[in-house]
Amino acid sequence: MRLGSKTSPVLLTIGAACLPLLLAFGPAQAQEQVRRREPVLSVSGEGQASVAPDMAIVSLAVVRQAKTAGAATAANTAAMNEVLAALKADGIAERDIQTSNFSIYPQYRRSETKNGTIETQEIVGYEVTNSLSVKVRDLTKLGSLIDQSVKLGVNSGGEISFTNDKPDDAIRDARKAAVAEALDKAKTLTEAAGVKLGKILEISEGSTRPMPQAPMMRMAMAKDVAPAPVPVAAGENTYTVTVNVTFSLGE
Structure with a gap:
């Protein structure tokens, strides 16, 4: 009995000291566990926009x-x-x-x-x-x-x-097309699965690239040159953007 009476206050003291930590970290950890268990849907979309080179x-x-x-x-x-x-x-x-x-x-x-x-x-x-x-x-x-x-x-x-010196407009159009494709994928998947599509939890841009860039040509440099200028065809540049979007799911 004496041994128990001596150790009990120590246990109570430790518990009281840890209580603020439990209160501080417990709810956050619980919320993190709930968030991890929340059903989500992750899709990617790719958009392209073409523009004449300048x-x-x-x-x-x-x-x-x-x-x-x-x-x-x-x-x-x-x-x-x-x-x-x-x-x-x-x-x-x-x-x-x-x-x-x-x-x-x-x-x-x-x-x-x-x-x-x-x-x-x-x-x-x-x-x-x-x-x-x-x-x-x-x-x-x-x-x-x-x-x-x-x-x-x-x-x-x-x-x-x-x-292109400033391909900003083309890249912007490609981004819009990439997001639209991701949204369309998400709607199709959730409709097929019979669940509701929730809000966007996360969106990120995977890559932005000129793909393919207008063709690269190699011209032979000969000693005898025709009097007419060398014919050159510029074509178009196509810029491609990839986005990744994560949605929450409802029942």
């Missing part, structure tokens, strides 16, 4: 070879300066012209023995490549710009990707 990004490169690195660099620089001057004269802003690559590589002549193994490697020259990434905001000038660049010494590259 800008092209063109890759142009000048490649020159010579016996020495200095001679190859000098020849490359002279040709690239002419290309840059022509681009600026054609209305391309400096902010839309960017050097994307500059490289110098030795060129080797290899001698092989009869058994196929390489015996010697001799440097016989150097190749210098200077590449530009050019944004063309006036697509009506694209064909003539490529044509003129080739005449001035561009002999590599020619990759073109069409894009």
